[in-house]
Amino acid sequence: MEVDIQSLSTFNRLADEGATRATAMLAQMTGIEADVEVTKITLLDRADLGEELGDRPFVGVAFDFEGGLVGDTTLVFDEACTGSIVEALPGAGDGEGMVEESVAEIGNIMMSGFIDGWADHLGTTIEHSPPRYLEATGPDVLPEPTDDDQPVFVFKSRIDWPGADLGFYIYMLPGSERLIELMADGAEGGDAIPVDKLSVFDEMTRAGTATAAEHVTAMTGIETEAEVTQISFAKIEDVPKQVGCEPTVGTVVEFTGTPSGTLAILFDEASAMTVAEALLPTDPGGEGLTDAHESAIEELGNVMTSGFIDGWANVLQTSVDHSPPRVVHDMGRAIVDPLAARVGQHQQHAFVIESRMRTADLEFECEILALPDEADLRRALEDLDVARKDETEPDAERIFK
Structure with a gap:
């Protein structure tokens, strides 16, 4: 239906x-x-x-x-x-x-x-x-x-x-x-979304979040688990309000293909420093978030992004590429607001893919926020073969090359 x-x-x-x-x-x-x-x-x-x-x-x-x-x-x-x-x-x-x-x-x-x-x-x-x-x-x-x-x-x-x-x-x-x-009622024409396939896409996103968490563990040694994944539909102006106002560090990429859109990986400042220092071979020196911290976050964001979206490409049998990650450091809503505004140039509502991961051992939390283009998401769901829903294993060589 x-x-x-x-x-x-x-x-x-x-x-x-x-x-x-x-x-x-x-x-x-x-x-x-x-x-x-x-x-x-x-x-x-x-x-x-x-x-x-x-x-x-x-x-x-x-x-x-x-x-x-x-x-x-x-x-x-x-x-x-x-x-x-x-x-x-x-x-x-x-x-x-x-x-x-x-x-x-x-x-x-x-x-x-x-x-x-x-x-x-x-x-x-x-x-x-x-x-x-x-x-x-x-x-x-x-x-x-x-x-x-x-x-x-x-x-x-x-x-x-x-x-x-x-x-x-x-x-x-x-x-x-x-x-x-x-x-x-009236779900005819070009703007119809198949509910069963939207559920499959939700499963794909859960698998992508789990893979991203596994990559955090592999790269940092911090045991990390995917905790919550959900797909929401909200007014464009409400999207930034779903993110807190606390100082936030992360990466933003544009992904292209089917679907296309924007993806942000966001850490609170303490979590960003924790995960970055686990990647760095030596003490970064200085106070607060340093260039060395940001470089480590950029590297991690690149790997997490690939792990997250590669499963989509595998199941959809399409190519989904992403731009090099851009490091962001600002209040959470200030980061997400321009991303939502860009999507809002051609649609009034947005599908928001939200995932969260954390670890019990440290004060660490990470949020993944994806804003796919509505028309591209609809086309992706139309072409989705439900029988391929378990084929989300990412290409490790492509991720870690």
Whole structure:
């Protein structure tokens, strides 16, 4: 079955508008003005749901919904937000269970606003269950993963809390079969994306991330593992917001062929220095990030990039080449912003391929961010032979020549 780009754009807009209505209702009830920062549709394994929540404590309000669309939605608050929520509610007291009652009440009203736009668009009724209050750490606040290990479409919105490093999230997990039917309406012509092949491309990306992690281990001796891989669909202006504002070091390349696009390999400063020094034969000398560090990062970025995209070429039976890596050192969003702007010259939304790797032994983390050209990705998926999906082994001679 296929979905068309216009349907993805429409559904992303509905989720964004729903999150905006939900925050407006929060403001109406409590006076708390929050901002919708990012809304995206993500294809990921259910087991990876909520990885961005880390290990912070959260409270949540969960709902089931049915009718024109079926599934479940969870509104997740940083636990530190709950005091402000309770205090802001008219008539709030200090009685036992007040937090639970207040959060459930707000969640119930916010979710009504979130769902209503979908019902209006579909011209049908969508009913949701009474709210279920939850308390947990990190992803445990979300619904339990199912036994089905197939990727699922998830709608995610991140809302920033005013004046604090806090926020809340809306996760919407529609039933895949019904959602794909809705997105497939009108999926004819040149902008259709085959869902099964998009899932295969996701598997290819996971294999590429694992290969890149293996190359980090081989070159540095640092045991590194691929942790999260997902394909998201988001507005161009939301792409840089998916990256933090912390000082970041990495490489950027342009890849050409089928598909074409831009790929960035990004380390936080501490991780960049750790991995670079593992590559250097001697102490680089000097303070902070030196030319020697950057040269090592450039070398590593070149090898990681080749390992990451070679699997695509093998499965797609095409040539995917990349430019020499360009070392970048700036705030994360400042690095990604011009990359997204370049893609935005010819499309309003972008498929964003996000991968992360880390090691338990050291303070080390790396993120891979790929922005393929939409038309080229569509052509690549059209030509993809699903039977070749396991043929992602890269050409070692080409990588290490």
